[in-house]
Amino acid sequence: MSNQAAAVIDFEKNGGVIPVIAQDHASRRVLMLAYMNREAFLETLATGRACYFSRTRNALWRKGEESGNFQIVREIRIDCDNDTVLLMVEQRGDGAACHKGFESCFHTKAAEGNWQVVEERLVDPAKYGASYGRHEKPRGKAE
Amino acid sequence: MSNQAAAVIDFEKNGGVIPVIAQDHASRRVLMLAYMNREAFLETLATGRACYFSRTRNALWRKGEESGNFQIVREIRIDCDNDTVLLMVEQRGDGAACHKGFESCFHTKAAEGNWQVVEERLVDPAKYGASYGRHEKPRGKAE
Numbered sequence: 001m002s003n004q005a006a007a008v009i010d011f012e013k014n015g016g017v018i019p020v021i022a023q024d025h026a027s028r029r030v031l032m033l034a035y036m037n038r039e040a041f042l043e044t045l046a047t048g049r050a051c052y053f054s055r056t057r058n059a060l061w062r063k064g065e066e067s068g069n070f071q072i073v074r075e076i077r078i079d080c081d082n083d084t085v086l087l088m089v090e091q092r093g094d095g096a097a098c099h100k101g102f103e104s105c106f107h108t109k110a111a112e113g114n115w116q117v118v119e120e121r122l123v124d125p126a127k128y129g130a131s132y133g134r135h136e137k138p139r140g141k142a143e
Numbered sequence: 144m145s146n147q148a149a150a151v152i153d154f155e156k157n158g159g160v161i162p163v164i165a166q167d168h169a170s171r172r173v174l175m176l177a178y179m180n181r182e183a184f185l186e187t188l189a190t191g192r193a194c195y196f197s198r199t200r201n202a203l204w205r206k207g208e209e210s211g212n213f214q215i216v217r218e219i220r221i222d223c224d225n226d227t228v229l230l231m232v233e234q235r236g237d238g239a240a241c242h243k244g245f246e247s248c249f250h251t252k253a254a255e256g257n258w259q260v261v262e263e264r265l266v267d268p269a270k271y272g273a274s275y276g277r278h279e280k281p282r283g284k285a286e
Binding site: 005107 | 248
């Protein structure tokens with residue numbers, strides 16, 4: 001994997017970034033959706049750990065750098081339009097992909113006319129320090 | 144489910160549309176990523192079938208309208224930022240979510256320095272007629 005693989009990806013279609021789905025490689029649980037620019041994709045390839053791009057901070061977001069909740073990349077897939085990537089990952093650390101301490105960012109379900117949180121938090125993200133969330137995700141996981 | 148649920152979704156963050164992941168409810172296979180505007184989300188709620196928004200055609204995209212490969216929505220989840228939706232679906236018709244005739248749009252894997260198709264096509268999309276693909280997906284599934 002190299003620039004050759006990155007060259008296939010249509011980063012320009014969406015202003016330089018593509019949506020990236022992270023899925024647990026074993027349970028197949030969808031953990032989160034974030035974004036990558038070309039540099040983040042290449043770093044992910046080089047290190048084998050998920051590196052995203054924060055659109056709000058306009059900077060690389062090395063997932064787990066603060067919390068230890070990093071993601072080991074087991075497989076990378078691209079869709080038929082070459083504009084979306086699917087990562088099959090091992091979620092390390094506390095097992096929480098979500099910056100709110102849940103396994104998955106998708107812990108809220110449509111039910112009875114509204115949205116309901118239907119899972120338990122794995123960890124209190126306060127343990128990662130006062131700057132966590134603001135620093136890693138100023139407005140949320142994909143930012 | 145109603146406007147109340149739709150009101151929570153942050154459509155404006157990304158210019159009126161949100162990314163939507165469709166996942167097979169039984170196998171947990173990720174099938175595709177497309178987009179919805181508020182109208183597509185409300186129609187999906189009302190009908191129980193996935194309705195996306197084509198950014199290229201600037202129109203609703205009733206998945207399966209031409210091919211019969213529609214998606215019955217079994218569960219709807221939203222992420223912690225309220226800007227991405229996950230649909231758990233039953234993929235009907237020929238079982239092909241991908242407009243190229245594969246079960247999943249993510250049938251291409253990073254391997255040996257490049258991308259390789261690693262799955263068999265379920266169906267030849269030519270069976271859906273000459274306008275299929277151009278009409279439903281002028282530049283690909285998420286369009």
